[in-house]
Amino acid sequence: MSAVHFFEEAVTFGAGGHDDGPLVGVVTSPEVATGDVAVLLLNAGLLHRVGPQRMSVQLARMFAARGVPSLRFDCSGIGDSASRSDNLPFEESSVVETRDAMDWFTRRTGVRRFVLIGLCSGADQAFQAALADERVVGAVLLEPYPYETPGFRRERVLRPLRRADTWKRALTGGYHLTYRVLKRLAGEYEAPVDAGVAVRAIPSRAVAERGYHTLLDRGVSLYVLYTAGQLGSYNYEGQFWDMHPSLPKEHDGLWYDYFGASDHTFSQAALRELLLTHVGRWFGARFGA
Amino acid sequence: MSGERGEPIFFDGARRRLFGMWREGASPVVLCPPTGEEYAPALRGLRLLESRLARRGFATLRFDWSCAGDSQGDGADATWEEWVMDVGAAIDEARRRSGAATVTLLGVRLGGSAAAVAATQRDDVARIALWEPVTLGRDFVEEKRAAHLALLEIEERERPGARRYRRDGECLGHPFPAALQEQLRRVNAGALRKPPAPDALLVRNLPFPKDGALLETLEMRCERARREQVPELPPWVDDELLEAAPVPAKSIACLETWIAEESP
Numbered sequence: 001m002s003a004v005h006f007f008e009e010a011v012t013f014g015a016g017g018h019d020d021g022p023l024v025g026v027v028t029s030p031e032v033a034t035g036d037v038a039v040l041l042l043n044a045g046l047l048h049r050v051g052p053q054r055m056s057v058q059l060a061r062m063f064a065a066r067g068v069p070s071l072r073f074d075c076s077g078i079g080d081s082a083s084r085s086d087n088l089p090f091e092e093s094s095v096v097e098t099r100d101a102m103d104w105f106t107r108r109t110g111v112r113r114f115v116l117i118g119l120c121s122g123a124d125q126a127f128q129a130a131l132a133d134e135r136v137v138g139a140v141l142l143e144p145y146p147y148e149t150p151g152f153r154r155e156r157v158l159r160p161l162r163r164a165d166t167w168k169r170a171l172t173g174g175y176h177l178t179y180r181v182l183k184r185l186a187g188e189y190e191a192p193v194d195a196g197v198a199v200r201a202i203p204s205r206a207v208a209e210r211g212y213h214t215l216l217d218r219g220v221s222l223y224v225l226y227t228a229g230q231l232g233s234y235n236y237e238g239q240f241w242d243m244h245p246s247l248p249k250e251h252d253g254l255w256y257d258y259f260g261a262s263d264h265t266f267s268q269a270a271l272r273e274l275l276l277t278h279v280g281r282w283f284g285a286r287f288g289a
Numbered sequence: 290m291s292g293e294r295g296e297p298i299f300f301d302g303a304r305r306r307l308f309g310m311w312r313e314g315a316s317p318v319v320l321c322p323p324t325g326e327e328y329a330p331a332l333r334g335l336r337l338l339e340s341r342l343a344r345r346g347f348a349t350l351r352f353d354w355s356c357a358g359d360s361q362g363d364g365a366d367a368t369w370e371e372w373v374m375d376v377g378a379a380i381d382e383a384r385r386r387s388g389a390a391t392v393t394l395l396g397v398r399l400g401g402s403a404a405a406v407a408a409t410q411r412d413d414v415a416r417i418a419l420w421e422p423v424t425l426g427r428d429f430v431e432e433k434r435a436a437h438l439a440l441l442e443i444e445e446r447e448r449p450g451a452r453r454y455r456r457d458g459e460c461l462g463h464p465f466p467a468a469l470q471e472q473l474r475r476v477n478a479g480a481l482r483k484p485p486a487p488d489a490l491l492v493r494n495l496p497f498p499k500d501g502a503l504l505e506t507l508e509m510r511c512e513r514a515r516r517e518q519v520p521e522l523p524p525w526v527d528d529e530l531l532e533a534a535p536v537p538a539k540s541i542a543c544l545e546t547w548i549a550e551e552s553p
Contacts, residue, residue: 008359010297010308021294026308026359047329050358053462057359079332080310082294228448261450267440267462270454 005031006064011071014100021082023097025049025073027105028060034067035289037137038111040101041072042094042118042125044142044265048079052119052265055272059117062276066289071105073097075125090121091128091201098129106135113137115221115283120264121200130220131211138221138286140279143264146226146233147205149242155235209244216253221286223255223279229264255282295339300352300382303374307352308359309382312339314348317383318393318548321376321400324354325433325463327525330535331397334524338395338541345549350383354400356464364464369403369472376407384413391415393548394486398525399423402478408485417486418544419478421494421523424503426476433460434470479503484510490547491516492540494523519543 007029012022026049041056043049049072050057060070074081075094084093098116106112115138116126123144130136203211215222226234237258241249248254257278259271266272283289296313299306320339323331339349355371356362380392393416396404401422408414423429437460445452458466479502489511491504507514521539 008299008306008361010299010359012297024295024297024310026297046333048332050329050353052329053326054357054364080295080297080336231447261448261454263444263448263451265462267444268451268454268456269459269464270456271451274454 006061007031008060013073013104014097023073023076023082023100024080025071025101026060028064028070028072030064030067030069032067033069035287036111037068037113037115037287037289038105038109039063039068039070039115039117040098040105041070042098042116042122043075043078044119044122046078049074050079053267053269053272055119055266055275056117058272058276059279062280063283063289066280066283068283068287068289069109069111071101073101089201091124094121094125095129095132098125099133102133102135115139115287117142117279119143124200124202127208127211127215130215134218136220138223138283139215140223140225140282142225142275143227143230143234144224145200145202145205145208146230146239147208147243148233149239151242152233152235152239156231159231159235205243209246212244212247212254216248216251219253221253221255221282223257223282225257225259225275225278227259227262227264227266229262253286295343300378302355302360302371302378304371305355305361307355307361307375307378309350309352309379310339311383311386312343312347312349313386314343314346315387315389316346316393317348317350317387317389318342318395319376319379319383319404320349320351321379321394321396321404322351322353323398323400323525324357324372325399325465326461327398328358330524334536334541335397337536338545341541341545342548345545347548348383348387348389350379350386352379352382365458365466367464367466367469369469369476372399372403373407373410376404377411380407380411380413394418395420395544395548396422399429399473402426402476405478405481405485406476409481409483414486416488416490416548418490418492418547419503420492420540420544422478422491422503423476424478426473429476430470430473433465437461437465477502479506481506481510484512487512489514490544492543493518494521494537494540495526515547517543517547 009027011025011027014023044052056072060072063070075097077083102114114136117140118126119142123141126139130139240256262271266275295310298309298311322328342349353360355375356364356367383392391413394404394414395418397420401419408417489507504516519540521537524535524537
């Protein structure tokens with residue numbers, strides 16, 4: 001067993017209202033803290049705080065090795081956190097709860113500067129929370145808002161034509177071929193009830209672009225990363241710059257990467273490790289840890 | 290803290306600190322979840338079951354396996370032996386917190402297999418429910434390897450550059466070290482030599498022709514054994530993890546009824 005250089009504690013904090021349950025999270029604290037920034041790791045879609053393929057746990061422990069504390073937590077209604085009793089839509093409640101998390105962490109540790117990390121809807125949450133709260137000094141946005149461009153539409157036509165087995169893919173489709181076979185065998189079974197569904201509330205391209213400018217003007221460090229895992233909405237490396245042509249390509253506060261070999265959730269361990277390396281490098285360059 | 294809300298905890302496993310969700314109450318139920326990629330889609334249903342049991346006054350403890358979830362350890366270091374010991378540690382923790390002399394075990398998929406093996410080594414498991422347990426570890430390993438290769442094939446067709454990132458020892462996004470695979474190949478839940486508990490429930494969703502040995506073993510070894518076929522798609526047979534969280538309502542109801550109606 002490798003030596004452990006961090007301490008983890010299960011915590012609860014915040015509440016949506018008088019009768020609402022608290023939010024559940026795990027704080028990862030380094031043996032020796034460096035700097036004055038903490039990291040908040042946000043839910044990816046409806047996945048709980050551990051993250052896809054345990055990615056948030058790996059990020060938390062990577063940061064701890066660098067002397068940076070973190071909190072990974074479940075927003076209300078996700079993972080182990082109770083649901084809210086008010087009717088606040090997720091795109092609002094997630095920002096409220098991110099601010100609650102920062103409040104709680106500051107009360108507990110004194111840290112007042114935060115870097116948010118989120119994938120997919122988690123990236124949306126990080127983006128909106130950064131806009132809403134000046135305590136956010138950095139954000140890693142994994143697969144943030146996608147917008148079609150002429151290049152996207154062109155690539156959408158050309159990409160399948162480059163593959164000789166397009167017809168075979170059309171027949172088998174999706175992931176988990178074995179499970180799809182099982183699903184067909186179980187076709188007479190009723191559909192699951194009470195299925196929670198996550199829907200992203202995506203602002204207009206112009207609103208998103210103004211948001212990026214607001215954050216950059218405020219001095220927030222951003223690391224934007226897309227993969228080739230959502231080809232229905234993002235399918236080439238330069239799409240981010242084409243989506244937001246007014247954003248500066250040469251700006252210390254705006255880093256961009258495209259993981260063309262990765263799926264949406266960095267399923268392959270080697271790609272996940274590469275992601276951690278890139279995030280660590282960005283954090284070190286921007287925050288000195 | 291109210292049993293209905295749950296309290297996140299860390300407790301001592303045999304070798305590492307384990308994460309758990311504890312709900313106060315009486316007659317503790319220890320939930321041994323699925324492993325790997327099967328856990329996340331099952332979580333919502335398990336939480337619903339915990340909540341319903343809590344309303345009936347039961348204590349519950351669901352834990353993350355060592356080297357997985359929020360528990361200590363890297364996935365590459367996971368072993369079957371430690372997972373079986375994790376069950377024992379969770380039973381001890383549930384008994385310590387509740388003051389109860391016995392527990393009910395609920396094991397799901399490979400968690401059910403580990404629960405059954407662990408229970409045969411103890412005398413404080415009064416009842417055990419197994420939901421779609423893995424009977425033969427070698428079948429499980431081969432199914433996972435085949436699914437993983439199928440996924441890689443599709444991935445690499447979509448993203449040809451992904452091929453250079455192939456690595457042994459992983460499966461469907463989760464660590465699946467060779468040593469663990471070899472240990473799992475020797476698992477045979479149908480060859481238990483002692484009863485896991487006096488009272489047993491086996492819940493199946495999908496048709497599973499190799500169930501005979503496990504059911505026979507339970508019927509032979511346990512004082513009371515029952516099998517329920519619940520025609521419902523289990524939540525781990527779904528690849529849409531980020532966008533949807535299905536709840537297998539019929540299976541949850543079956544488990545809740547059995548646990549609640551026949552509890553000592």
